Amino acid sequence: MPEGTYCNKKPINTPEEVNFLLSDSSGTKYYEEMKLLDVDSELLASTIQKTMKTRLKTWLEICAHCGMCADSCFLYQVNGKDPKQVPAYKIQSTLGEIVKRKGKVTNAFMRHAMEVAWAQCTCCNRCGMYCPHGIDTGIMFGYLRGLLYQQGFVPWELKIGAGMHRAYRAQMDVTDADFVETFEWMVEEYEDDYPGLTVPVDVEDADIFYTVNAREVKHYPEDLAEAAVLFHAAGENWTIASKGWEQTSLAMFAGDWAACKMQVESVYGAMERLKPKRMVGTECGHAHRATVIEGPYWAGRPDGRPPVESIHYVEWLAEALESGKLKIDPEKRIQEPVTLQDSCNYIRNHGLKKATRTIMQHIVAPGYFIEMSPNKEHNYCCGGGGGFNGIGVFRKQRNRALLTKRDQILATGAKLVIAPCHNCWDAIRDLEEEYEIGIRWSFLKPLIIKMLIVPDHMKPVE
Amino acid sequence: MGVCIIGMAVRFVRYFLGLNWQLDRVAYRAHPAAGIKGAARSIYKWLIPFGTRGWRTQPVMTAAFFGFHVSAVAVPLFLAGHNLFLESKIGFSLITLGPALADFLSWLAVGCGAFLILRRLVLPEVRILTTWDDYFIWFIALAPFITGLVARYQMGSYGFWLNLHIFCGELLLIAIPFTKMSHVFLFFASRAQLGMDFGIKRGGMKGTKMAW
Structure with missing residues (x-):
């Protein structure tokens, strides 16, 4: 069976498709089907040809096999210093092999590569700081994830996660209306304790445009109210957007670059629409990475910057404390x-x-x-x-x-x-x-x- | 020599032409000053023995690494015999090493090389990465030193060993652009790239210098 009903190469784009995949609890059928999924070697080879430029090629080539990256990797250390957890080995034996064999790899190889790419590397980039040649294995694993995603070899949750971004422009099934309603409802809940507390929605030219992580809306709504309280206490002129409010990107973890672009463009769209002075994102690491650090490149912005200055919550907080606003x-x-x-x-x-x-x-x-x-x-x-x-x-x-x-x-x-x-x-x-x-x-x-x-x-x- | 220099010049230029701001996700052209600063720091820090945390965490490896590399650069360039040859061919020579220092460095290169090969055989985390190519590279890197030392102590036929030494030296120069030996130059390119990445995108423009 080349393409399964649950596990296949096609991205999921609609709420119905998301629900269908979710109905396969824990991805049992998904992973069964993955065992039969064909590898499109031609597509693999042509993608590498088009997207693997001198940086990655040189990294794979000049790796001196010195092993200095070994101790830098916490997964190597924590797994009894298993040599198979050495960053250079992990990437050479997966991406390196795919390149060497010009994409002619088996299904079993791809499933193994999937495990290495998602369970033996967290893309923390620490090894990049310890390589004399400046080889950042984390970046290469990000690239490998993209190749694996394209072939359908991606963990079930991340296929769903990337699909959520495509369907909802959020990492969870939270609609734009859900977001605004939840924010407003939480602010009402806190209003008795903090008179005058409001959540400005779609205000143009505000000083701060605040973006969140969808799971705050779904599971930790008090976080939204807390953000409102602190902006209010600091006397900030702030707003949220009713569209383009989600800062995270599970698509980045999945290696679904097209979905990364869709997601980040929705946030940049809000910036262009509301013209705030700055964007402040919530207390999330990968959301900042996705929207502020990597996002500009997915969106094709040659200056490598989002449309307006964008900072992490800790930067805003440090500034508010230092200036005495808080x-x-x-x-x-x-x-x-x-x-x-x-x-x-x-x-x-x-x-x-x-x-x-x-x-x-x-x-x-x-x-x-x-x-x-x-x-x-x-x-x-x-x-x-x-x-x-x-x-x-x-x-x-x-x-x-x-x-x-x-x-x-x-x-x-x-x-x-x-x-x-x-x-x-x-x-x-x-x-x-x-x-x-x-x-x-x-x-x-x-x-x-x-x-x-x-x-x-x-x-x-x- | 010509093959080596032209080959590496081509590879060096092709490396930088092949960088892609959007695929690498680094805005090289938009922020040249931050990029150059990051690149220079990234190269400089790693050229200093024990200059980075990476070097400091593995002091024995670092000592052997620099022992070998300092000799591997200094001896071929500054050996008196090489410069006499250079002088006679093109009428130009560089400063030269005293004979005692030259001997010391040559032995140091061989000793450190032997240690690094041993390390490759002994440590499981290095052994798993090792391929026959790595040993081949060590062979062509050390052969000029060993043959040079044999010739210098005039063991056996001087003429034979000198010719073999010249042959091994040529082999090494030709190998540079076409094998992993390309790191002789591409080290600088690759370090510069990661330096630009941190200098432009990953904190440099936030005023944070990478704590290499």
């Missing part, structure tokens, strides 16, 4: 050992290490903030990055991957972990569930709200 009650600062998770996507890959540390200075009483080791650009992935968290079939490997972060956290002695990234937050929650080390974890917004000096205009009327 004031913290010193008595209410965190007074227990606390550590911080550096998200690969905006720390290593966008240099924002100073912003998060500025925030720590404001919200943690002196002496209580403990850095992880290693940290900043050299920090390890949470263990669930690049889509790893969400892939059921690789759950066992993912749980093992969490051990690195568990041990890093244990070494700090902190019981509270601040994780300003949805993916890291999930991984840390899961590691607590799995290994029970007695920690709590939090985004920044709820912590800040607890210690905020509420300005007079926002105090509840007695």
Whole structure:
């Protein structure tokens, strides 16, 4: 059977197609069909011919096989230093082989490559910092994911995730109306405590255009209200958009580049429509990576920048605290050992290490903030990055991957972990569930709200 | 020599012409200053022994690596004998190494090379990556040193070993553009590219210098 009904090369584009794939619970039939899926070697070879330029070719060619990348990879370390987990081996034995064999690879090879691409690399890009030749294996795995996606060899959840973006322009089945309604409803819920709290929708020329992660709308709606409270407290002139509000991109994890483009163009469309001064995104790492760092290239913007200046939530928060727009009650600062998770996507890959540390200075009483080791650009992935968290079939490997972060956290002695990234937050929650080390974890917004000096205009009327 | 220089010049130019801003997702042309700064830093840091965290985390490997590479660059370029030959052919020569230093560096290259080959055989994480090509590259890299040393100590027929040494040297020069030995030049290209990536896209323009 070349193409299955569940597992095939065709992207899913409509809510009906999404629901059909979702009806195959855990992707049981999907993975069965995948075993019979044909490899279109000609398409594979011609795609490589068209898209593999000198950077990737040279990386594959000049790799000195020195093994210096081995220890940089947390998955190598956490899997008993298995040589098969050496980044250079992982990429040479998958992408390298596909290129060498000019796309003439078997179904079994492609399924193996799928496991390596999604369960043995989180695209954290740490190895790229340790290679003398400057070979960034994470980037090559991103490229390999694209080839695998095109051939239909992609984990079930990510095929659905990419389909969600195509069908809803959001990573979950959240419509534009759902988003606005949920935001408005949550703001109403908080209005008694914070008089005057509103959520401006589609206001043109605002100072801030706020974008979110769809799962906040679906599963953590209080996050939306918290964002509104903090913008309100800081006196910001802000807005959300009724269209183009989703900042994330599971399509990026899936390697569905066409869907990446569709998704990011919806956000850029909102920017062009509303002409805000800046965009601020929520506390999410990959959303920032997708919309701010990689998105401009998918959308074909030669300057590599989104239509308006776009910053991460931690940048806005650091700025608001530094400028005094938000004031913290010193008595209410965190007074227990606390550590911080550096998200690969905006720390290593966008240099924002100073912003998060500025925030720590404001919200943690002196002496209580403990850095992880290693940290900043050299920090390890949470263990669930690049889509790893969400892939059921690789759950066992993912749980093992969490051990690195568990041990890093244990070494700090902190019981509270601040994780300003949805993916890291999930991984840390899961590691607590799995290994029970007695920690709590939090985004920044709820912590800040607890210690905020509420300005007079926002105090509840007695 | 001509094959090597022309071959590498072609590869070097083709490397940079083959960079694609949209597929690489780096706006090379839009931000040349940030790109050049990032590229220069990325190359410079990695040329300094123990200059990066990568080098520092593997000190023995780093010492052997620099021991070999410093010799592999210095001896062929600055050996007195090579420069006498250069002088007689084109009437131009470079500064030269004293005989003791030249001997030391040649032995250092052979010693470090032997250590790095051993490392390749012993460490599982390196062994799994190793192919016959890697040993072939080591062979053509070390052969000029070994034959040169034999000739220098005048063991056996000097003329024979000198000719073999010249042959091995030619082989090495020809191999540079066509094999993994191309890293002699492409190291700079590849490091420059990742430096531009971090300098332009991944934090450089946020004012954060990559902590290599």
